[in-house]
Amino acid sequence: MHDIRAIRENPAAFDAALARRGDAAVSAELLKLDEARRAKILAAETAQAEQNKAAKAIGAAKAKGDEAEFERLRAEVSAKKAQVAEMQAEAKELDAQLTDMLARIANLPAEDVPDGADETENVEVNRWGEPRAFGFPPREHYEIASVARAMDFETAAKTSGSRFVNLSKGVARIHRALAQFMLDTHVDKNGLTETATPVLVRDEAMYGTDKLPKFGDDSYQTTNGWWLIPTSEVPLTYSVAGEILDAADLPIRLTAHTVCFRSEAGSAGKDTAGMLRQHQFEKVEMVSITHPDESDAEQKRMLRCAEGILEALGIPYRTVVLCTGDMGFGARRTFDIEAWLPGQNAYREISSVSTTGDFQARRMNARFRPRGGKPDYVHTLNGSGLAVGRCLIAVLENGQNEDGTVTLPEVLAPYLGGKLTLGTDGALV
Known part of the structure; x- marks a missing residue:
């Protein structure tokens, strides 16, 4: 606002x-x-x-x-x-x-955001890791033999329609392990507070986090009026709505792992194969509530938290700052992290880390009281830490072997009972 x-x-x-x-x-x-x-x-x-x-x-x-x-x-x-x-x-x-x-008017871009019309004018600011040289043509995740045994789109379509998937056997466990690894890293190493949030929210929460009124078609609403969250940014950020916080309590750093829902309005025919773009997906979210003077530094900190997950998993990535024409409605600056997917021979977005300034805070009347001063609006930030399904895709594609098995990152061993190979039957060995 x-x-x-x-x-x-x-x-x-x-x-x-x-x-x-x-x-x-x-x-x-x-x-x-x-x-x-x-x-x-x-x-x-x-x-x-x-x-x-x-x-x-x-x-x-x-x-x-x-x-x-x-x-x-x-x-x-x-x-x-x-x-x-x-x-x-x-x-x-x-x-x-x-x-x-x-x-209904978008947030104003920060002065240092590059001008541009669309994603082709985003600016790369960081690159980590070298894409692996395969001795065979790498496959997309759903084409890998071991994955195909445990990633079922047909059954999901029978129960729910297109853009849904059933995961089973080792793939389901890897998916769960990735979410747990992300949460543990953010809590134990990055100092975020884990929160278990509702996935149904009221109009006020969607409005306060700039998802309404303009983007109602992008989300799902139940028959009795609640909204299914597009990301836990909504309940995490709205948790401070109407509050006057003590400046000494800032920053507030939160993380949550939730199921998320998006209608994918306007994406017909885009990424229809595989599980890259789904109506239902899981994400580990990061949210920070900060003093205005600290929000730019906090965005860089959150960016490193997200990048660190990929580095620990050994996934090559690049980081870009979005140009003015590619930024989301509520953002004043956004960094996208794009993971290397060898099956597509391309970098694809796996995290967006955005600062909204006081744009959301004004909508939900979230303020803080400086020592000896009048209340002022906090700044809010949000970022994926990471999108679990897309991270699963990156792990599977980067770890694939010619025989159809997948070698998994060492950091997942404690979450997988020490088993770091996805066998051709879809089970962990």
């Missing part, structure tokens, strides 16, 4: 920042609506003052026995009361229109 006061102070800068995203100028429309709202509020306050003045004069007229004046003033108070109520209702409606319009 944007601060209308800041837009009033420098509308040209606001429109220029939106133009960097490729969005149209809206400050003139916003300010026209804001001016009408403020004028209506002032008119209501003026009429209220006149009503109060007439109400006080009624007593004096009655004391004097001036019946005509008494009746005139009574009629005036009644008329002013109706007028005030009408003006207040109009002001409330204008305020709702302004709030709705502000809620």
Whole structure:
């Protein structure tokens, strides 16, 4: 959510920042609506003052026995009361229109975000690991013999439709092991607090984390009104909604492993093979609530937490900063981490680490109190640490062998009973 006061102070800068995203100028429309709202509020306050003045004069007229004046003033108070109520209702409606319009405008990019129209203009900032040289043509994850025995799309389609998968045998256990490894790393090494969150949330939580009103079609809503979370960013971030936190308690660093749901609206025909793009998936999320002065440093810290998971697993990756035209709606800066998938001969996104500044905090009224100062809005950040299914794909494709088996990373041994090979029958050996 944007601060209308800041837009009033420098509308040209606001429109220029939106133009960097490729969005149209809206400050003139916003300010026209804001001016009408403020004028209506002032008119209501003026009429209220006149009503109060007439109400006080009624007593004096009655004391004097001036019946005509008494009746005139009574009629005036009644008329002013109706007028005030009408003006207040109009002001409330204008305020709702302004709030709705502000809620649909994307966050402004940070000054250091590179300009660009789409993903082709993202800028690589880091690369780790050398892609393995295979002595055979590497396969995509679902084509590897051992994986195909334990990754069942047909049964999932029978029960749920397309973009779902049943995992079994060793693949299911590797998937579970990856999530546990990520959580343990974030808690024991990275200092995040593990949280078990609901996966059903109310409108307010989706709105506060900028998923509503603009992107309702991207998520699933139950018949009784709850939303299935697209990521645990929603319940984790919204946990501080309406709070005034003590500055000494910042930063708050949280992590959660949840099932997530996305409708994948607009992705028809894209990544339909395999489990790269699913309606239901699992993710280990990271969320930080910080002091505004610390949010940029916190984003870099979170980025290293996510990168460290891939390094421990031995998965080559590259990190890019998204250009203005490729950033998500609520982000002011985003880094994407892309894991190397030899089956596709390409780097594919496995994590996004974003700072929203005070964009979400304003929507959910989350503030902190500096020592001796007035409450101010916190900054919120979120990042995948990592997407479990995509990490599973990366582990399987990078560890595949010519005979159809898969050699697994050493760090998973404690979670797999020491078994680090996925056999051709889909079981761990």
